[in-house]
Amino acid sequence: MxxxxxxxxxxxxxxxxxxxxxxxxxxxxxxxxxxxxxxxxIVRPIKLLEVNQNTVPSGIMPIxxxxxxxxxxxxxxxxxEVTPEEFHEIKLGKLRLPNGWGIGERIPEPDLEAGE
Amino acid sequence: xxxxxxxxxxxxxxxDADFRAWELYQRHSQAVAATCHQMxxxxxxxxKLCKAYILxxxxxxPEDVQSSHGYVKKHLPTILKQEIAYLKSDKLAxxxxxxxxxxxxxxxxxxxxxxxxxxxxxxxxxxxxDAGGEILSPLDWNFQPLQxxxxxxxxxxxxxxxLAINRxx
Numbered sequence: 001m002x003x004x005x006x007x008x009x010x011x012x013x014x015x016x017x018x019x020x021x022x023x024x025x026x027x028x029x030x031x032x033x034x035x036x037x038x039x040x041x042i043v044r045p046i047k048l049l050e051v052n053q054n055t056v057p058s059g060i061m062p063i064x065x066x067x068x069x070x071x072x073x074x075x076x077x078x079x080x081e082v083t084p085e086e087f088h089e090i091k092l093g094k095l096r097l098p099n100g101w102g103i104g105e106r107i108p109e110p111d112l113e114a115g116e
Numbered sequence: 117x118x119x120x121x122x123x124x125x126x127x128x129x130x131x132d133a134d135f136r137a138w139e140l141y142q143r144h145s146q147a148v149a150a151t152c153h154q155m156x157x158x159x160x161x162x163x164k165l166c167k168a169y170i171l172x173x174x175x176x177x178p179e180d181v182q183s184s185h186g187y188v189k190k191h192l193p194t195i196l197k198q199e200i201a202y203l204k205s206d207k208l209a210x211x212x213x214x215x216x217x218x219x220x221x222x223x224x225x226x227x228x229x230x231x232x233x234x235x236x237x238x239x240x241x242x243x244x245x246d247a248g249g250e251i252l253s254p255l256d257w258n259f260q261p262l263q264x265x266x267x268x269x270x271x272x273x274x275x276x277x278x279l280a281i282n283r284x285x
């Protein structure tokens with residue numbers, strides 16, 4: 001749970017960012033929220049694990065982006081892209097996430113037919 | 117500024133300088149001795165940009181990222197995807213075809229470095245290579261990324277690359 005902002009806002013932004021990524025990259029099959037029990041940042045970044053059929057294997061190598069409130073992204077974000085095979089290895093524990101990180105809830109795709 | 121921030125900024129500044137060289141060559145083509153030099157600056161800018169974003173997360177160390185010239189094929193599409201997300205566009209799904217092109221470009225830019233895939237892709241922007249007994253030179257090579265950058269989507273790729281560099285500086 002974020003510690004310096006409204007949790008509802010944080011969750012809404014997490015959903016919005018993930019759904020933007022679903023729309024932009026057609027190779028993404030699943031996006032999960034990453035939980036981080038050791039996060040100590042004043043403003044916790046949104047952390048997403050994205051399973052992407054179009055990416056290449058590289059192990060666990062997340063990249064971090066800053067916030068951009070003017071663009072409607074008010075929180076920093078961390079994106080970890082993995083192949084479906086790597087995701088399978090993560091679930092089996094063969095490929096380990098950084099210490100304290102866990103796979104949270106799956107974020108649903110946007111309902112484009114409903115005009116989202 | 118802590119050490120990590122120093123490394124991130126260091127890689128970001130180098131990416132910016134390399135990409136400025138590319139941009140200057142675009143505007144002043146007479147200044148380019150050969151196209152391979154222009155491509156070298158593009159490849160270096162992309163590689164350092166990816167390394168800056170990786171280091172920002174403080175999981176990989178500077179030593180880790182300096183041991184490879186890779187990262188572009190994997191991470192540049194992610195960086196550009198995030199730049200698209202920053203755009204206030206209500207037509208994100210229409211950007212999908214661009215993402216495909218960006219991924220292909222990232223793959224081609226990565227192999228411009230001679231150390232990346234010598235067997236399958238010996239063509240590169242620095243050193244001559246043996247193509248079945250014929251020695252080919254980067255000076256005479258038609259680089260696929262340069263062609264891809266000149267068609268639809270290419271200018272958007274360059275614009276987003278510039279935005280991503282500015283954002284991390």
